[in-house]
Amino acid sequence: MGMIDQLNKDFESRVRLGIMSVLMVNDWVDFTEMKSLLNITDGNLASHSTALEKAQYIEVKKEFVGKKPKTSYRVTNLGRVTFNSHLNALEKLFKAKN
Template structure:
């Protein structure tokens, strides 16, 4: 029996899936680089990253480099575990006959 309930609704968006996929293999990634890698707008990235941060899947570091603001993101332990569980559920779903 296929249990679709095991999939994490927080990762259903392609943007959130992309953010998490990048952060799973990189320690800290700057806002600008994430935006370019995902080919999305500032507002789109900010919205999805904010939702992931709200659910404690991301940690955000804001600082100034000279006079320019710099925002970087990293996945939290909860985010890593939740995303791994989501991927495992996807693999199980795809493995069903």
């Protein structure tokens, strides 16, 4: 197995990398804040967060604040472990000698 095989395909998208990076250092982050931090569209955030939720890397909480819907995200334990493994594999790749 080559070093590149240790990279997780679920994190290949820059949007998913961004979502995971934000959630690794914050507890709950709401939709508006995440969208603003990553400078992406509603649809882009919605589709990538759904994919990460299906893989059980993030938890999505939907609630009402007053009469307005609010969606928030948090990394799961599985997400934390898997993303750390991905980052470690990237680091090994950077340090690899040709």
